Amino acid sequence: MKIEPSNKNDFPEMLAIFNFSRELNGSFPKHTYSIDEFLAVVEGEEILVARIGDEVVGFVSIWKPDNFLHHLFVSPKYQRKGVGKALISESVSRFGLPMFLKCIKENIEACRFYEQFGWQLKEEAIGPEGPYIHYQLGEYA
Numbered sequence: 001m002k003i004e005p006s007n008k009n010d011f012p013e014m015l016a017i018f019n020f021s022r023e024l025n026g027s028f029p030k031h032t033y034s035i036d037e038f039l040a041v042v043e044g045e046e047i048l049v050a051r052i053g054d055e056v057v058g059f060v061s062i063w064k065p066d067n068f069l070h071h072l073f074v075s076p077k078y079q080r081k082g083v084g085k086a087l088i089s090e091s092v093s094r095f096g097l098p099m100f101l102k103c104i105k106e107n108i109e110a111c112r113f114y115e116q117f118g119w120q121l122k123e124e125a126i127g128p129e130g131p132y133i134h135y136q137l138g139e140y141a
Contacts, residue, residue: 010049
C-alpha cells in the first residue's frame with residue numbers, strides 16, 4: 001500500500017468511496033454527492049490517498065489551518081486491513097499533532113476505531129448531521 005498526495009484523476013474514485021461508504025454506514029443523512037458537491041466539501045484541504053496498485057482504496061482530507069481531519073473514508077472491501085490507520089499515521093507524520101476531528105456519535109464503529117487509535121474525547125455537541133463527538137489526538141505544545 002502506498003500513501004501519497006491526491007491528484008485530480010483520483011477524485012472520481014474518492015467520490016465513489018465517499019458516497020458508497022456513507023450509504024452503507026447508515027449514520028449519515030441520505031444524500032449522494034455529485035462531483036461538484038464533493039469538490040466543494042474538500043476545497044482547500046490537503047488530501048492523501050491510499051493506493052493498492054493503481055486503485056485508490058481510501059483517502060483522508062485535512063484542513064491544515066486547524067489540523068482538522070475532515071474526512072477519512074476507506075473502501076468497504078478494504079476496511080479492517082490497516083488502510084485507515086495508515087492514512088492517519090501518514091497525516092500525523094506530515095502535519096503533526098495535535099490533530100482534531102468530529103465523528104457522528106451514531107457512527108459507533110468509527111468512534112471505536114478512533115478511540116482505539118488514541119483519539120481522546122474533547123467535547124460532545126450537535127451539528128447539522130446530528131450529535132457528534134469532537135476528538136483530539138495529541139496534546140497542545
